[in-house]
Amino acid sequence: MRYILSAILLLFSCTTLPENIPGCTNSNACNFNPEANEDDGSCAIVPDMCGICNNDSSDDCVQDCAGIWGGSTVASFCEICISNTGEFDCSGNCCKNDLIYDINSLLSTSTSCSIEDKCGICNGDGWKNGLPCDDLFALQQIIDANDFSITPSAQNEIEFHAWDLNANGLVDPLEFGVQNWSDEGRLIYLKVDIPIIITDNIGALTELTELILDASGLTAIPETIGNLQKLKLLSIASNSISLLPEKIVDLVNLEVLLISSNNILYLPGNIGNLTKLIKLDVANNMLTTLPDNIGSLNQLTNLFLENNQINVLPATFADLSNLIELRLYSNKLVELPESFGEFDDLLDLYLNNNQLSKLSDNFGSMNNLERLRLNSNKLDSVPVSIVNMSNLEQLWLQNNQLANLPDEIGVFDSLVILKIDNNILESIPGSVGSLESLKELNLDYNELISLPGSLCDIYNDFDFFSVSNNKLCPGSYPICLTETVNGGSQICGGCPPHFFFIEGYCAWESDYNILQNFLDMNPESQSLPGSAGVPENASHCVNEYWWDSGRLVEITFQHKQLTSIIPESLGLLDKLEILRLTGNHLIGEIPDGITNLTNLKILKLSSNFLEGPIPENIGALTRLDSIMLSDNLFTGSIPSSIGSMTNIKYLYFDGNLLTGSIPETIGDLEKIVNLYLDNNKLTGEIPSNIGNLLSLGRLYLLNNCLTGPIPAEMCNIYSYNPDFRSMLHNNQFVQPYPDCIKDTHLGNQLTDCPY
Numbered sequence: 001m002r003y004i005l006s007a008i009l010l011l012f013s014c015t016t017l018p019e020n021i022p023g024c025t026n027s028n029a030c031n032f033n034p035e036a037n038e039d040d041g042s043c044a045i046v047p048d049m050c051g052i053c054n055n056d057s058s059d060d061c062v063q064d065c066a067g068i069w070g071g072s073t074v075a076s077f078c079e080i081c082i083s084n085t086g087e088f089d090c091s092g093n094c095c096k097n098d099l100i101y102d103i104n105s106l107l108s109t110s111t112s113c114s115i116e117d118k119c120g121i122c123n124g125d126g127w128k129n130g131l132p133c134d135d136l137f138a139l140q141q142i143i144d145a146n147d148f149s150i151t152p153s154a155q156n157e158i159e160f161h162a163w164d165l166n167a168n169g170l171v172d173p174l175e176f177g178v179q180n181w182s183d184e185g186r187l188i189y190l191k192v193d194i195p196i197i198i199t200d201n202i203g204a205l206t207e208l209t210e211l212i213l214d215a216s217g218l219t220a221i222p223e224t225i226g227n228l229q230k231l232k233l234l235s236i237a238s239n240s241i242s243l244l245p246e247k248i249v250d251l252v253n254l255e256v257l258l259i260s261s262n263n264i265l266y267l268p269g270n271i272g273n274l275t276k277l278i279k280l281d282v283a284n285n286m287l288t289t290l291p292d293n294i295g296s297l298n299q300l301t302n303l304f305l306e307n308n309q310i311n312v313l314p315a316t317f318a319d320l321s322n323l324i325e326l327r328l329y330s331n332k333l334v335e336l337p338e339s340f341g342e343f344d345d346l347l348d349l350y351l352n353n354n355q356l357s358k359l360s361d362n363f364g365s366m367n368n369l370e371r372l373r374l375n376s377n378k379l380d381s382v383p384v385s386i387v388n389m390s391n392l393e394q395l396w397l398q399n400n401q402l403a404n405l406p407d408e409i410g411v412f413d414s415l416v417i418l419k420i421d422n423n424i425l426e427s428i429p430g431s432v433g434s435l436e437s438l439k440e441l442n443l444d445y446n447e448l449i450s451l452p453g454s455l456c457d458i459y460n461d462f463d464f465f466s467v468s469n470n471k472l473c474p475g476s477y478p479i480c481l482t483e484t485v486n487g488g489s490q491i492c493g494g495c496p497p498h499f500f501f502i503e504g505y506c507a508w509e510s511d512y513n514i515l516q517n518f519l520d521m522n523p524e525s526q527s528l529p530g531s532a533g534v535p536e537n538a539s540h541c542v543n544e545y546w547w548d549s550g551r552l553v554e555i556t557f558q559h560k561q562l563t564s565i566i567p568e569s570l571g572l573l574d575k576l577e578i579l580r581l582t583g584n585h586l587i588g589e590i591p592d593g594i595t596n597l598t599n600l601k602i603l604k605l606s607s608n609f610l611e612g613p614i615p616e617n618i619g620a621l622t623r624l625d626s627i628m629l630s631d632n633l634f635t636g637s638i639p640s641s642i643g644s645m646t647n648i649k650y651l652y653f654d655g656n657l658l659t660g661s662i663p664e665t666i667g668d669l670e671k672i673v674n675l676y677l678d679n680n681k682l683t684g685e686i687p688s689n690i691g692n693l694l695s696l697g698r699l700y701l702l703n704n705c706l707t708g709p710i711p712a713e714m715c716n717i718y719s720y721n722p723d724f725r726s727m728l729h730n731n732q733f734v735q736p737y738p739d740c741i742k743d744t745h746l747g748n749q750l751t752d753c754p755y
Contacts, residue, residue: 068092077103090115090122127185131174135187138204139173145197182207192216203227214238214258226250237261237281249273260284260304272296283307283327295319306330306350318342329353329373341365341385352376352396364388375399375419387411398422398442410434421445421466433457440464444488448472456480489548502539511552512538514569518555521564525557534560551575558604559583566610571596580604582628589613595620606630606652613637614653619644630676631655638677643668652676654700659683659755662706667692676700678727681755683707691716702729705753709733715740 023036024043031043065078073092080103081087081094088094094101095113102109115122127133148161148171163175180189186207195217202211203224210233218239225234226247234251235258242263249270256279264285272293279302287308295316301324310331318339320326325348333354341362343349348371356377364385372389373396374382380401387408394417402423410431418435420428421444428443433454440463448470456478459465467481468488477485500509516538519526525533534557535541546554552573562584570579571593579597582604589612590605600621611633619641621627627648634656642651643665649672658680667689669675674697682704690699691713699717710733717724718740729747737746 064092130185131181132185134204135207136173138201139176139187141201142196142199143171143173143176145199198222200224206230209233211235221245221248223247229253232256234258242286244268246270252276255279257281267291267294269293275299278302280304290314290317292316298322301325301345303327313337313340315339321345324348326350336360336363338362344368347371349373359383359386361385367391370394370414372396382406384408390414393417393437395419405429407431413437416440418442426450428452430454436461438462441466443467443470445469451477451481451485453478502542507542507547508551511573511575512542514567514572515541515552515555517569518564518567521567522560522562524563525561528561532560534562548575553599554578554580556580557584562586565589566591566594566605568593570594573597575599578602581608583607586610590615592617594618597621599623601625604628605632608632610634614639614658617641621645622647624648626650628652629656634658636660638663638682640665642666645669647671649673649695654678654680656680661685662687662690664689666690669693671695674698678702678704680704683753685709686711686714688713690714693717694720697721697724699724699726701731702727702747704731705750705755706731706733709735710737710741712738714738 020038021033021036022038022040023033024031025036025039026032026043064073077094078088081101093113094103096108098113099108100111100113101107121133148163161171163171163177165175166172177190177192179187182188187205188207189210190205190208191212193212193215198213198216198218198221200222201224202222203226206227207230208228209230211228211231212233212235214235215238216236218236218241220241221236221244223245224247225245226249228251231251231254233256234254235256237258238261240263241259242265244259244264244267246268249268250273252273253276254274255276257274257277258279258281260281260283262285264282264287266287267282267290269291270293271291272295275296276299277297278299280297280300281302281304283304284307287305287310290310290313292314293316294314295318298319298321300320301322303320303323303325304327306327307330310328311333313333313336315337318337321342321344323343323346326343326346327350329350330353333351333356335356336359338360339362340360341364343366346366346369349366349369350373352373352375354377356374356379358379359382361383362385363383364387367388368391369389370391371394372392373394375396376399378401379397380403382397382402382405384406387406390411391414392412393414395412395415396417396419398419398421400423402420402425404425405420405428407429408431409429410433412435414437415435416437417440418438419440419442421442423446425443425446425448427448427450430452431454433452433456435458438458439461442464444466445468448467449472451467451472459480465484466488467485468490470490471492472485472490500507500512502512519534519536519538522534526536527533546552553575554577555570556578558580559582562581564586565588566581566586568591570576571591574596576597577599578601580602583606586605586608588610590610592615594603595615595617598620601623602625603621604626606628607630609632610629613636614629614634616639618627618639622644624645625647627645628650630652632655634653636658637660638653638658640663642648642663646668648669651669651672651674654676656679658677659682661684662677662682664687666675666687670692672693673695675693676698678700679702682701683706685708686701686706688711691711694717696717710728714726715738726741726745727747728741728745730750732750732753733746
């Protein structure tokens with residue numbers, strides 16, 4: 001027993017409970033105590049000017065009369081110094097004329113006064129933590145001109161600025177933007193991409209080699225930018241700068257200047273001083289001219305001037321002999337300098353969307369060019385010398401006024417893309433068949449009356465070929481192109497097989513005959529005067545609106561007193577997009593063949609005497625935007641296949657004798673705007689998935705025999721569309737009704753169904 005008691009005592013003597021250690025537990029505080037487990041409220045975020053870090057106001061650091069924080073200079077010393085026109089240096093010495101002043105002898109000594117460097121260190125060497133004070137000071141001055149801080153009271157309520165990595169509520173110099181410092185401790189790279197104010201202090205960062213200030217909300221750049229003599233890249237794109245500083249031309253080591261997407265009106269007159277420039281991007285500005293000495297930038301390889309208002313190029317422009325890529329599109333150029341073709345190294349030239357009407361004869365001297373865009377100008381010809389561009393891979397000539405092409409165009413062995421659409425060409429050279437590398441050829445919207453047989457040599461290798469909207473007739477093009485030519489619209493005097501020429505148009509014989517047959521089924525309407533009825537001959541219906549590429553795409557006979565059935569043959573009009581027969585006296589059923597019209601977008605048969613069921617496969621008309629069958633005598637149920645008509649916006653089945661329930665597939669019509677099923681004999685409940693129809697503006701179900709509760713999901717529609725209106729009157733809906741439905745939308749409900 002004695003041994004057990006001893007063991008228990010030994011156990012308790014080796015076990016101690018953890019102590020409460022009060023202190024600052026905030027890791028961002030300057031007096032953070034990692035040992036503390038109980039915060040005593042002593043945390044201080046920043047030490048005071050004497051380096052004391054606590055929140056005890058009784059020992060706050062103060063300045064003495066000489067301006068020294070925590071100093072002990074006596075007042076009499078200060079009084080004597082000041083009375084003798086002295087002032088105090090950063091060490092608290094009395095100074096006159098930069099020498100320490102002896103207040104006892106009232107004479108200046110030979111000892112120099114203490115000087116505070118730009119890091120605020122008295123007698124410092126201009127460096128702090130291995131970094132130069134000049135750079136740190138310049139960054140701090142720029143920071144001070146902006147507002148990156150938050151108030152201390154908000155430190156626990158909102159996040160610090162994204163750059164405030166040490167979470168002290170301030171952006172410190174080393175946190176400003178994206179930086180890179182050299183091994184010698186100088187700032188050489190600075191990137192800022194948020195709205196800021198750039199001060200003159202930017203000029204103190206003299207070792208910078210790259211400065212990026214894109215999308216920074218800048219309206220001007222200080223002239224001191226010219227001090228950055230080592231700068232190689234300057235990017236100030238996407239700002240609101242209208243005038244560049246004149247001193248920018250002092251950046252003699254600059255290699256890349258990116259100033260696109262500003263409001264720049266002109267380039268400095270001495271832009272030619274930047275002789276080391278390799279890339280200049282001035283796109284998307286408001287330039288109208290270029291300085292004459294731009295030709296001095298003879299090291300340029302990339303020059304981007306697109307989307308300005310330049311109307312003339314200086315003669316010296318041709319001196320830019322090292323250009324590889326030149327963008328001049330979307331300007332107002334009317335002509336080019338005679339010497340423009342002297343760019344031997346140029347690979348990409350974009351001159352599209354200007355007002356050029358001619359090119360010089362030596363334009364084709366750029367024999368290394370690979371991509372040339374001359375589209376959307378006013379060219380009526382291209383110089384024969386263009387065939388010297390033997391390395392050309394892309395040639396864009398569309399949207400001009402070209403009447404012919406050089407016969408030698410087939411020499412472009414490397415040409416992959418040739419765009420010549422929207423010109424006035426009547427033919428193309430037979431040598432085009434030698435373009436063995438060609439993958440894309442666009443000849444649309446010309447005046448072509450023939451195509452060379454040599455196209456068959458390269459046609460099978462095309463990824464894209466189009467020749468629509470020309471004047472090609474059968475026999476004027478090789479058989480290999482028949483499918484392509486017939487696949488596009490052509491205007492010609494002799495029509496292809498199965499077409500015949502009528503009223504200046506080539507019409508598909510079968511479509512024409514079907515239309516004529518429908519007209520002949522309605523002699524009473526044909527006998528009516530003027531436009532009151534339908535014409536006797538289908539030729540009166542041949543026009544650009546009803547016919548497309550020779551096929552019938554529309555039949556509209558509304559309120560014409562038609563009395564026939566709808567013929568089954570209408571289902572053979574496979575290109576028909578619009579069928580409107582509203583307000584007639586048509587009888588019989590909708591033929592099942594109507595569901596073959598898969599291109600149909602509008603079907604309007606309202607206000608006739610049509611009867612029988614709605615075709616079960618009506619949902620096959622998946623392109624329908626509108627189907628209107630109102631005010632007929634249709635019976636049977638609503639086909640469930642309507643759920644496949646996912647493009648439908650307007651569905652009107654009202655005013656018929658339809659029975660059965662509303663199909664569940666109604667909830668699939670997510671684009672529907674108006675759904676009219678009123679004045680029928682519908683029974684059953686409203687499907688709950690009707691709440692999916694958030695585009696619905698009108699839902700009319702009145703005057704049926706619908707029963708059961710109104711689904712709460714209808715409130716989804718009311719919430720999404722405040723203007724939504726439903727009409728539910730005269731059904732047998734039971735309470736409670738959803739709160740979202742207005743009384744005026746409910747109306748009276750029946751106790752007995754009259755059907």
